Amino acid sequence: MKYSKQAYEYALNQLEERRRRSTRELELHRKEVSRAIPEISRIQQDLASTGTAVVRAVFSGAEDVPLLVEGLRLKNEQLQEQQRALLRSRGYPDNYLEEGHQCALCKDTGYVDAKPCQCLNALLQEYAYRQLNEISSIQDCTFQTFDLSFYPDTVSAGLGVSPRQKMQEVLEYCRHYAQNFDEYAPSILMLGQTGLGKTHLSLSIVNEVLKKGVPAVYGSMLNLMNRMERDKFSGGNSTDTLDHLLEAPLLVLDDLGAEFDTSFTNSIVYHIINTRISERRPVIINTNLSMSELEKKYTPRIVSRLIGNYDFLYFYGTDVRQLKKQREFRA
Numbered sequence: 490m491k492y493s494k495q496a497y498e499y500a501l502n503q504l505e506e507r508r509r510r511s512t513r514e515l516e517l518h519r520k521e522v523s524r525a526i527p528e529i530s531r532i533q534q535d536l537a538s539t540g541t542a543v544v545r546a547v548f549s550g551a552e553d554v555p556l557l558v559e560g561l562r563l564k565n566e567q568l569q570e571q572q573r574a575l576l577r578s579r580g581y582p583d584n585y586l587e588e589g590h591q592c593a594l595c596k597d598t599g600y601v602d603a604k605p606c607q608c609l610n611a612l613l614q615e616y617a618y619r620q621l622n623e624i625s626s627i628q629d630c631t632f633q634t635f636d637l638s639f640y641p642d643t644v645s646a647g648l649g650v651s652p653r654q655k656m657q658e659v660l661e662y663c664r665h666y667a668q669n670f671d672e673y674a675p676s677i678l679m680l681g682q683t684g685l686g687k688t689h690l691s692l693s694i695v696n697e698v699l700k701k702g703v704p705a706v707y708g709s710m711l712n713l714m715n716r717m718e719r720d721k722f723s724g725g726n727s728t729d730t731l732d733h734l735l736e737a738p739l740l741v742l743d744d745l746g747a748e749f750d751t752s753f754t755n756s757i758v759y760h761i762i763n764t765r766i767s768e769r770r771p772v773i774i775n776t777n778l779s780m781s782e783l784e785k786k787y788t789p790r791i792v793s794r795l796i797g798n799y800d801f802l803y804f805y806g807t808d809v810r811q812l813k814k815q816r817e818f819r820a
């Protein structure tokens with residue numbers, strides 16, 4: 490995976506900040522402990538002097554250097570054990586005077602044996618996904634703010650129950666999906682007319698999944714396709730939108746069908762749906778189009794892939810956005 494220069498700047502800054510934080514923390518611990526356990530200062534001085542003694546021994550050129558060094562190593566271990574025991578006896582954790590790291594593998598340097606560490610890759614990915622995600626809209630949409638009172642409570646003849654009851658079931662499905670989200674989660678197709686809360690519930694799922702620390706990419710089809718067109722004409726630059734869409738642990742495609750109709754977008758849509766099915770990566774798609782409109786706009790091939798591999802969620806009711814406006818007007 491290629492990442493932009495900005496992604497590297499972000500990731501390396503984050504790592505530097507982590508290292509700075511650990512150093513600051515260690516400094517505070519030292520001050521705190523030297524006040525609470527004055528004896529510990531002597532141990533710290535002794536530890537420092539064994540360090541200098543090792544260096545002196547190595548450069549002395551004496552014949553018994555290995556022996557000297559071994560002796561100092563043992564002394565150092567004893568001192569450290571004394572320090573740990575003292576800390577323990579006063580209720581401090583054993584490692585209170587050791588520098589902590591968020592990543593034990595690379596000690597927050599970002600590299601292990603000159604290769605990028607997994608924490609560096611995670612930061613690069615986080616940056617790339619954040620650039621793709623339309624975050625501002627994510628934050629407002631949660632399960633708590635999904636208001637069932639906008640959905641009619643009267644039994645509709647076609648449904649046999651009220652739209653509110655149907656939507657209660659949809660809401661529960663989505664809540665359960667988000668709570669139990671893992672790599673085996675199914676893909677979902679949300680169908681229904683505009684303004685029935687499809688985007689709201691997709692984003693509520695993204696919110697929950699992100700909170701679990703699982704990277705997720707959310708974008709409207711229109712914006713994502715525009716971005717990919719730009720990638721294509723800039724000669725496949727370093728942003729690699731398509732790779733992120735194929736590899737994100739969760740992908741949400743909002744408003745399928747709203748993008749411009751070209752053979753490029755049609756083939757991309759098929760490629761994304763197909764690749765993610767064969768690699769078993771979940772996708773949430775929502776659309777205002779009916780199944781027959783989807784078949785007409787894309788191909789029967791795409792639709793049959795969806796039918797065979799996605800859970801379908803039908804949204805019912807009357808345009809919530811209109812009702813909201815009316816309520817605000819009356820209030």
Ligand SMILES: [Zn+2]
Pocket residue numbers: 592593594595596597598599600606607608609
């Ligand atoms: Zn690391």
